[in-house]
Amino acid sequence: MEVVITDGPAAIGRLVADAIDQVLRSSEAPVIGLATGSSPLPVYQELIARHRDGAITFEHAQAFLLDEYIGLPEGSPQSYRTFIEAQLTDHIDLPNRALDGPSAARVEDASAAGRCYEQRIAAAGGIDLQLLGIGSDGHIGFNEPSSSLASRTRAKTLMDATRHDNARFFDGDTDAVPRHVITQGIGTILDARHLVLIAMGESKAAAVAAAVEGPLTAMIPASALQLHRHATVVLDEEAASRLRLDTYYREAFDNKPHCQGI
Protein backbone atom coordinates (compact mmCIF):
# COMPACT_ATOMS: atom_id res chain seq x y z
CA MET A 1 0.00 0.00 0.00
CA GLU A 2 1.31 3.45 -0.85
CA VAL A 3 0.70 6.10 1.81
CA VAL A 4 1.02 9.73 0.76
CA ILE A 5 0.99 12.42 3.43
CA THR A 6 0.19 15.84 2.00
CA ASP A 7 -0.13 19.31 3.42
CA GLY A 8 -3.86 19.52 2.83
CA PRO A 9 -6.88 19.57 0.53
CA ALA A 10 -5.36 21.50 -2.38
CA ALA A 11 -2.42 19.08 -2.64
CA ILE A 12 -4.79 16.11 -2.35
CA GLY A 13 -6.95 17.57 -5.11
CA ARG A 14 -4.00 17.99 -7.47
CA LEU A 15 -2.38 14.62 -6.78
CA VAL A 16 -5.55 12.58 -7.21
CA ALA A 17 -6.77 14.64 -10.18
CA ASP A 18 -3.41 13.87 -11.86
CA ALA A 19 -4.06 10.13 -11.41
CA ILE A 20 -7.58 10.47 -12.84
CA ASP A 21 -6.25 12.59 -15.69
CA GLN A 22 -3.83 9.80 -16.52
CA VAL A 23 -6.66 7.25 -16.62
CA LEU A 24 -8.73 9.55 -18.86
CA ARG A 25 -5.81 9.88 -21.29
CA SER A 26 -4.62 6.30 -21.28
CA SER A 27 -7.88 4.54 -22.15
CA GLU A 28 -10.41 4.94 -24.94
CA ALA A 29 -13.18 3.99 -22.52
CA PRO A 30 -12.00 5.07 -19.06
CA VAL A 31 -14.05 3.98 -16.06
CA ILE A 32 -13.91 5.98 -12.84
CA GLY A 33 -15.43 4.94 -9.52
CA LEU A 34 -16.80 7.95 -7.66
CA ALA A 35 -17.33 8.35 -3.93
CA THR A 36 -19.58 10.68 -2.01
CA GLY A 37 -18.89 12.36 1.31
CA SER A 38 -16.66 15.37 1.89
CA SER A 39 -13.26 13.66 1.45
CA PRO A 40 -13.24 13.56 -2.39
CA LEU A 41 -14.50 17.16 -2.78
CA PRO A 42 -11.03 18.74 -3.32
CA VAL A 43 -10.52 16.26 -6.16
CA TYR A 44 -13.86 17.10 -7.75
CA GLN A 45 -13.13 20.83 -7.51
CA GLU A 46 -9.77 20.30 -9.20
CA LEU A 47 -11.33 18.14 -11.95
CA ILE A 48 -14.00 20.78 -12.61
CA ALA A 49 -11.34 23.50 -12.82
CA ARG A 50 -9.23 21.47 -15.25
CA HIS A 51 -12.29 20.73 -17.36
CA ARG A 52 -13.18 24.44 -17.49
CA ASP A 53 -9.63 25.16 -18.63
CA GLY A 54 -10.06 22.63 -21.43
CA ALA A 55 -7.35 20.39 -19.98
CA ILE A 56 -9.48 17.25 -19.50
CA THR A 57 -12.55 15.69 -21.00
CA PHE A 58 -14.88 13.00 -19.68
CA GLU A 59 -16.62 12.61 -23.04
CA HIS A 60 -15.69 8.94 -23.40
CA ALA A 61 -15.68 8.06 -19.70
CA GLN A 62 -18.11 6.10 -17.58
CA ALA A 63 -18.60 6.60 -13.86
CA PHE A 64 -19.94 4.28 -11.19
CA LEU A 65 -21.01 5.21 -7.68
CA LEU A 66 -20.07 3.23 -4.60
CA ASP A 67 -23.30 3.31 -2.68
CA GLU A 68 -26.77 4.78 -2.19
CA TYR A 69 -29.44 5.09 0.46
CA ILE A 70 -32.53 2.91 0.16
CA GLY A 71 -35.91 4.54 0.62
CA LEU A 72 -35.21 8.18 -0.24
CA PRO A 73 -37.62 9.71 -2.76
CA GLU A 74 -36.16 9.96 -6.29
CA GLY A 75 -34.22 13.19 -6.77
CA SER A 76 -33.92 13.71 -3.01
CA PRO A 77 -31.12 16.21 -2.29
CA GLN A 78 -29.55 13.70 0.12
CA SER A 79 -29.34 10.91 -2.43
CA TYR A 80 -25.79 10.13 -3.44
CA ARG A 81 -26.65 10.48 -7.12
CA THR A 82 -27.94 14.03 -6.53
CA PHE A 83 -24.84 14.77 -4.44
CA ILE A 84 -22.43 13.65 -7.13
CA GLU A 85 -24.36 15.54 -9.83
CA ALA A 86 -24.20 18.74 -7.79
CA GLN A 87 -20.56 18.32 -6.77
CA LEU A 88 -19.12 16.99 -10.03
CA THR A 89 -21.02 15.68 -13.00
CA ASP A 90 -23.25 18.73 -13.63
CA HIS A 91 -20.02 20.69 -14.15
CA ILE A 92 -18.12 18.41 -16.52
CA ASP A 93 -18.85 16.82 -19.90
CA LEU A 94 -19.55 13.28 -18.67
CA PRO A 95 -22.63 12.21 -20.67
CA ASN A 96 -25.75 11.76 -18.46
CA ARG A 97 -26.12 8.14 -19.43
CA ALA A 98 -22.52 7.48 -18.38
CA LEU A 99 -23.24 8.02 -14.68
CA ASP A 100 -24.45 4.87 -12.97
CA GLY A 101 -25.08 3.96 -9.36
CA PRO A 102 -26.54 1.13 -7.34
CA SER A 103 -30.18 1.70 -6.51
CA ALA A 104 -33.04 -0.20 -4.94
CA ALA A 105 -36.45 1.12 -3.95
CA ARG A 106 -36.77 -1.52 -1.21
CA VAL A 107 -34.36 -3.72 0.74
CA GLU A 108 -36.02 -6.79 -0.83
CA ASP A 109 -34.98 -5.57 -4.28
CA ALA A 110 -31.33 -5.02 -3.40
CA SER A 111 -29.92 -8.48 -4.19
CA ALA A 112 -31.24 -8.47 -7.75
CA ALA A 113 -30.34 -4.79 -8.20
CA GLY A 114 -26.85 -5.53 -6.87
CA ARG A 115 -26.32 -8.37 -9.34
CA CYS A 116 -27.42 -6.14 -12.25
CA TYR A 117 -25.11 -3.38 -11.05
CA GLU A 118 -22.16 -5.75 -10.98
CA GLN A 119 -23.00 -6.82 -14.53
CA ARG A 120 -23.06 -3.21 -15.70
CA ILE A 121 -19.64 -2.56 -14.14
CA ALA A 122 -18.27 -5.69 -15.81
CA ALA A 123 -19.80 -4.69 -19.16
CA ALA A 124 -17.95 -1.36 -18.93
CA GLY A 125 -14.69 -3.30 -18.56
CA GLY A 126 -14.32 -2.89 -14.79
CA ILE A 127 -13.30 0.19 -12.85
CA ASP A 128 -9.90 1.71 -13.64
CA LEU A 129 -9.64 3.96 -10.59
CA GLN A 130 -11.95 3.85 -7.59
CA LEU A 131 -12.07 6.77 -5.17
CA LEU A 132 -12.82 5.92 -1.55
CA GLY A 133 -13.41 7.77 1.68
CA ILE A 134 -13.29 6.07 5.06
CA GLY A 135 -15.83 6.14 7.86
CA SER A 136 -14.66 6.89 11.39
CA ASP A 137 -15.40 3.20 12.14
CA GLY A 138 -13.22 2.09 9.20
CA HIS A 139 -16.02 1.48 6.70
CA ILE A 140 -15.56 1.89 2.95
CA GLY A 141 -18.58 2.47 0.75
CA PHE A 142 -21.25 1.51 3.23
CA ASN A 143 -19.56 -1.74 4.25
CA GLU A 144 -19.84 -1.52 8.00
CA PRO A 145 -17.53 -3.40 10.40
CA SER A 146 -18.09 -7.19 10.15
CA SER A 147 -18.88 -6.98 6.41
CA SER A 148 -17.51 -9.94 4.49
CA LEU A 149 -14.21 -9.09 2.81
CA ALA A 150 -15.55 -10.98 -0.23
CA SER A 151 -18.93 -9.22 -0.32
CA ARG A 152 -20.58 -8.01 -3.54
CA THR A 153 -23.14 -5.25 -4.12
CA ARG A 154 -26.04 -5.75 -1.70
CA ALA A 155 -28.15 -4.13 1.02
CA LYS A 156 -26.60 -3.26 4.36
CA THR A 157 -27.98 -1.91 7.63
CA LEU A 158 -26.14 1.17 8.87
CA MET A 159 -24.71 1.37 12.36
CA ASP A 160 -26.00 4.16 14.57
CA ALA A 161 -22.54 5.77 14.58
CA THR A 162 -22.59 6.09 10.78
CA ARG A 163 -26.12 7.48 10.77
CA HIS A 164 -24.98 9.98 13.38
CA ASP A 165 -21.89 10.93 11.27
CA ASN A 166 -24.07 11.42 8.18
CA ALA A 167 -26.82 13.38 9.97
CA ARG A 168 -25.01 16.58 8.92
CA PHE A 169 -26.43 16.04 5.44
CA PHE A 170 -29.95 15.67 6.92
CA ASP A 171 -30.19 18.94 8.86
CA GLY A 172 -28.53 17.26 11.82
CA ASP A 173 -31.41 14.79 12.27
CA THR A 174 -30.02 11.28 12.78
CA ASP A 175 -33.52 9.77 12.61
CA ALA A 176 -33.91 11.14 9.07
CA VAL A 177 -30.84 9.16 7.86
CA PRO A 178 -32.11 5.96 6.22
CA ARG A 179 -31.27 2.77 8.08
CA HIS A 180 -30.72 0.77 4.89
CA VAL A 181 -28.38 1.27 1.97
CA ILE A 182 -27.15 -0.52 -1.13
CA THR A 183 -23.38 -0.60 -1.50
CA GLN A 184 -20.67 -2.12 -3.62
CA GLY A 185 -19.23 -4.98 -1.56
CA ILE A 186 -15.63 -5.11 -0.40
CA GLY A 187 -14.99 -7.79 -3.04
CA THR A 188 -16.48 -5.47 -5.67
CA ILE A 189 -14.26 -2.60 -4.55
CA LEU A 190 -11.15 -4.81 -4.62
CA ASP A 191 -11.84 -5.59 -8.30
CA ALA A 192 -11.02 -2.00 -9.33
CA ARG A 193 -7.55 -1.68 -10.85
CA HIS A 194 -6.41 1.22 -8.65
CA LEU A 195 -7.91 2.16 -5.27
CA VAL A 196 -7.39 5.68 -3.97
CA LEU A 197 -8.56 6.27 -0.42
CA ILE A 198 -8.66 9.87 0.80
CA ALA A 199 -8.90 10.87 4.44
CA MET A 200 -8.63 14.25 6.11
CA GLY A 201 -8.85 15.36 9.71
CA GLU A 202 -8.14 14.03 13.18
CA SER A 203 -11.50 12.21 13.32
CA LYS A 204 -10.17 9.77 10.69
CA ALA A 205 -6.72 9.21 12.25
CA ALA A 206 -7.61 6.09 14.27
CA ALA A 207 -9.48 4.44 11.39
CA VAL A 208 -6.61 5.20 8.98
CA ALA A 209 -3.99 3.77 11.34
CA ALA A 210 -6.07 0.62 11.87
CA ALA A 211 -6.66 0.20 8.12
CA VAL A 212 -3.02 0.76 7.08
CA GLU A 213 -1.03 -0.67 9.98
CA GLY A 214 -3.48 -2.89 11.84
CA PRO A 215 -4.37 -6.48 11.05
CA LEU A 216 -6.54 -7.39 8.09
CA THR A 217 -9.96 -7.73 9.64
CA ALA A 218 -13.62 -7.47 8.73
CA MET A 219 -13.93 -5.22 11.78
CA ILE A 220 -12.01 -2.54 9.82
CA PRO A 221 -13.35 -2.92 6.27
CA ALA A 222 -10.75 -0.49 4.87
CA SER A 223 -8.00 -2.90 5.99
CA ALA A 224 -9.03 -4.94 2.93
CA LEU A 225 -6.93 -2.48 0.91
CA GLN A 226 -3.93 -4.41 2.25
CA LEU A 227 -4.95 -7.19 -0.14
CA HIS A 228 -4.91 -4.96 -3.21
CA ARG A 229 -1.97 -4.70 -5.59
CA HIS A 230 -2.36 -0.99 -6.25
CA ALA A 231 -3.90 0.85 -3.33
CA THR A 232 -2.97 4.43 -2.49
CA VAL A 233 -3.94 6.18 0.74
CA VAL A 234 -3.81 9.97 0.47
CA LEU A 235 -3.91 11.88 3.75
CA ASP A 236 -3.54 15.25 5.34
CA GLU A 237 -1.29 15.62 8.40
CA GLU A 238 -4.16 15.20 10.87
CA ALA A 239 -5.48 11.99 9.31
CA ALA A 240 -1.88 10.67 9.27
CA SER A 241 -1.19 11.62 12.88
CA ARG A 242 -1.54 8.12 14.34
CA LEU A 243 0.59 6.28 11.80
CA ARG A 244 3.69 4.70 13.31
CA LEU A 245 5.64 4.56 10.04
CA ASP A 246 4.86 8.10 8.89
CA THR A 247 8.54 9.02 8.43
CA TYR A 248 9.06 5.98 6.25
CA TYR A 249 6.01 6.77 4.08
CA ARG A 250 7.26 10.32 3.51
CA GLU A 251 10.74 9.14 2.54
CA ALA A 252 9.42 6.43 0.27
CA PHE A 253 7.20 8.89 -1.60
CA ASP A 254 9.91 11.57 -1.87
CA ASN A 255 12.38 9.01 -3.21
CA LYS A 256 10.17 7.58 -5.94
CA PRO A 257 12.52 7.24 -8.89
CA HIS A 258 10.56 8.89 -11.71
CA CYS A 259 7.90 11.26 -10.54
CA GLN A 260 5.84 12.05 -7.51
CA GLY A 261 2.52 10.90 -8.89
CA ILE A 262 0.44 8.10 -7.43
Ligand code: GLP
Ligand atom coordinates in the same frame (compact mmCIF):
# COMPACT_ATOMS: atom_id res chain seq x y z
C1 GLP B 1 -20.31 7.75 4.03
C2 GLP B 1 -20.10 7.14 2.66
C3 GLP B 1 -18.69 6.69 2.49
C4 GLP B 1 -17.74 7.80 2.88
C5 GLP B 1 -17.93 8.12 4.33
C6 GLP B 1 -16.98 9.18 4.81
O1 GLP B 1 -20.61 6.82 4.99
N1 GLP B 1 -20.97 6.04 2.40
O2 GLP B 1 -18.49 6.31 1.14
O3 GLP B 1 -16.44 7.39 2.64
O4 GLP B 1 -19.25 8.56 4.48
O5 GLP B 1 -17.47 10.45 4.47
P1 GLP B 1 -16.67 11.78 4.58
O6 GLP B 1 -15.73 11.79 3.45
O7 GLP B 1 -17.72 12.86 4.44
O8 GLP B 1 -16.02 11.80 5.89
